[in-house]
Amino acid sequence: MIEVRDLSKSYDDFEALKGISFTVQPGEIVGFLGPNGAGKTTTMKILTSYMPQSSGTVTVNGHDINDAPLEVRKLMGYLPEANPLYTDMLVYDYLRHVATVRGVPKDALKGRIKAACEMCGILPRVGQRIGTLSKGFKQRVGLAAALIHDPEILILDEPTSGLDPNQIVEIRNLIKRLGENRTIILSTHNLPEVMATCNRMLIVHNGKLVADGTAAELEKRESASQRLRVLVKDVPGDAAQAALAGIAGVREVHERPAAEAAATRLEVVADEGADVRADVYRLAVEQGWELLGLEREVLDLEGLFRKLTREI
Amino acid sequence: METTARSKPKSNALRNVGALARREMGFYFNSPVAYITITLFLVVCGVYLFSMDDIATGRSFFEDNEASLRKLFDVIPVIFILIIPAITMRLLAEEKRSGTIELLFTMPVTDTQIALGKFLGGLAFLAITLLATIPLPFIVGTLGNLDVGALIAGYIGLFLLGSAYLAIGLMASSWTDNQIVAYLLAALICAFFYAISGMVSVVWAGAQDAMAALSFEGHFANITRGVIDTRDVVFYLSFVVVALVITVQSLQARNWK
Numbered sequence: 407m408i409e410v411r412d413l414s415k416s417y418d419d420f421e422a423l424k425g426i427s428f429t430v431q432p433g434e435i436v437g438f439l440g441p442n443g444a445g446k447t448t449t450m451k452i453l454t455s456y457m458p459q460s461s462g463t464v465t466v467n468g469h470d471i472n473d474a475p476l477e478v479r480k481l482m483g484y485l486p487e488a489n490p491l492y493t494d495m496l497v498y499d500y501l502r503h504v505a506t507v508r509g510v511p512k513d514a515l516k517g518r519i520k521a522a523c524e525m526c527g528i529l530p531r532v533g534q535r536i537g538t539l540s541k542g543f544k545q546r547v548g549l550a551a552a553l554i555h556d557p558e559i560l561i562l563d564e565p566t567s568g569l570d571p572n573q574i575v576e577i578r579n580l581i582k583r584l585g586e587n588r589t590i591i592l593s594t595h596n597l598p599e600v601m602a603t604c605n606r607m608l609i610v611h612n613g614k615l616v617a618d619g620t621a622a623e624l625e626k627r628e629s630a631s632q633r634l635r636v637l638v639k640d641v642p643g644d645a646a647q648a649a650l651a652g653i654a655g656v657r658e659v660h661e662r663p664a665a666e667a668a669a670t671r672l673e674v675v676a677d678e679g680a681d682v683r684a685d686v687y688r689l690a691v692e693q694g695w696e697l698l699g700l701e702r703e704v705l706d707l708e709g710l711f712r713k714l715t716r717e718i
Numbered sequence: 719m720e721t722t723a724r725s726k727p728k729s730n731a732l733r734n735v736g737a738l739a740r741r742e743m744g745f746y747f748n749s750p751v752a753y754i755t756i757t758l759f760l761v762v763c764g765v766y767l768f769s770m771d772d773i774a775t776g777r778s779f780f781e782d783n784e785a786s787l788r789k790l791f792d793v794i795p796v797i798f799i800l801i802i803p804a805i806t807m808r809l810l811a812e813e814k815r816s817g818t819i820e821l822l823f824t825m826p827v828t829d830t831q832i833a834l835g836k837f838l839g840g841l842a843f844l845a846i847t848l849l850a851t852i853p854l855p856f857i858v859g860t861l862g863n864l865d866v867g868a869l870i871a872g873y874i875g876l877f878l879l880g881s882a883y884l885a886i887g888l889m890a891s892s893w894t895d896n897q898i899v900a901y902l903l904a905a906l907i908c909a910f911f912y913a914i915s916g917m918v919s920v921v922w923a924g925a926q927d928a929m930a931a932l933s934f935e936g937h938f939a940n941i942t943r944g945v946i947d948t949r950d951v952v953f954y955l956s957f958v959v960v961a962l963v964i965t966v967q968s969l970q971a972r973n974w975k
Contacts, residue, residue: 455823455824456823456824458972458973458974476826476828479824479825479826480826482824484824486817486820486821486824488817490816490818490819490820490821491818491821492741493816494745494748494749495741495744495745495748499744503740504821504825506737507733507734507737507738507825507827508825508826509730509733509826551821
């Protein structure tokens with residue numbers, strides 16, 4: 407279990423993190439989401455004890471990262487954002503080096519290297535010099551090195567950045583498979599990535615945690631009040647507005663410009679929990695309107711993300 | 719049960735230092751660095767020994783009519799000032815520049831293990847470089863009676879002096895992410911401690927003895943005479959220890975808040 411309390415970090419006069427707290431339970435796949443510069447990488451660098459925090463505490467399975475950094479590092483596998491690698495080494499030699507320092511016993515070395523290579527799909531490349539690999543393969547070598555010691559916790563900083571769409575799908579599937587029996591924290595500024603791989607998301611913005619929950623929870627939270635889009639044909643805007651405003655539960659009705667000449671487009675804002683779609687339909691039938699469209703606008707996660715991380 | 723629990727951290731430390739040192743050795747020998755360095759060193763040594771006049775006496779090897787490597791041992795400390803920083807400049811500076819230091823700092827190794835591993839990797843390379851000069855004493859030995867005692871003492875002296883240079887080079891490499899800066903700083907510090915007694919005695923003759931006690935040259939001269947004094951060994955080892963301690967401190971500086 408990872409417990410982060412009031413974590414903050416300042417670089418000279420810039421506050422990268424302004425006190426964030428969260429807890430990650432064993433087995434969770436947590437997506438760390440935020441625009442560039444939000445504090446994702448800073449958080450990861452602190453979690454992996456690469457960099458000290460300015461204040462606050464982090465404990466991993468009860469070990470404080472400042473008091474017992476070696477214990478914490480043993481539990482973790484880490485893929486840094488820039489995916490630094492010793493480019494002069496062969497893939498096999500590099501993985502063997504990392505595995506040795508990571509404490510994989512000598513007689514298990516070959517087996518672990520093979521397993522990691524298979525998982526990441528780099529088995530045919532083990533004899534190649536890392537510097538000559540494509541970016542996608544380098545990324546997989548970094549990932550293989552991060553999981554070579556079968557760590558309880560994986561920290562992946564933008565694991566799919568710079569990969570092509572096929573590679574992205576492969577890496578996401580791999581992450582999901584890896585997450586079946588370990589804790590994973592991954593950072594990204596890409597929302598579909600989190601939706602595809604994570605069962606919980608943390609949204610950071612300007613060094614603060616602005617949302618924490620599952621995709622469903624966050625969607626529900628943000629669509630508290632409802633908006634309907636109604637499109638009717640050959641109805642004067644004023645009349646339609648007045649009629650719709652008469653429905654119980656409707657708070658406001660606005661006329662919006664319509665794309666088609668004969669159509670009238672209206673936006674209906676209804677109270678939380680009130681589903682007025684059926685009422686709108688019945689009203690249209692009673693009035694003899696031709697109903698061209700009726701749709702509930704759900705604030706999707708893209709919208710939520712933009713709303714939460716908009717620069718003010 | 720208790721013994722295994724206690725001996726485990728120790729074996730982990732050895733394993734880590736060993737793996738880090740092997741990685742450095744692998745770098746040198748998987749790239750042209752090792753072969754170029756060793757070839758350059760051998761060519762310079764061979765040419766100076768057989769084809770050039772002694773810098774100090776002005777006589778050539780054959781005029782000297784003495785089967786000894788003394789002439790060579792007198793200049794190797796200067797050649798080392800140029801070559802050893804080239805070995806050490808990348809040790810930490812390159813890791814910082816390429817970002818691989820992040821991998822190193824997030825693996826379960828202590829900063830002391832990092833410094834020791836890097837140092838020992840360089841030391842193994844130095845040992846191989848010195849071993850590559852072994853044909854020279856054999857050639858000289860065929861020309862006359864070689865003083866084997868002085869020869870062995872000379873090699874031990876070069877190894878000790880080289881370790882001190884290596885530690886200084888590693889220290890300089892820990893201060894910067896620019897390899898050129900690391901090279902120049904290391905060469906400057908080595909040259910300073912090599913020549914300090916000569917430089918000071920020019921302006922202040924009275925301080926020569928005191929400065930000789932601090933200079934690489936003074937201690938090295940003792941050893942090439944065939945005398946291995948504990949004081950000289952302790953002198954070089956203290957340089958190694960101090961430079962390594964400073965290296966560890968500069969690695970730990972990242973944790974200063």
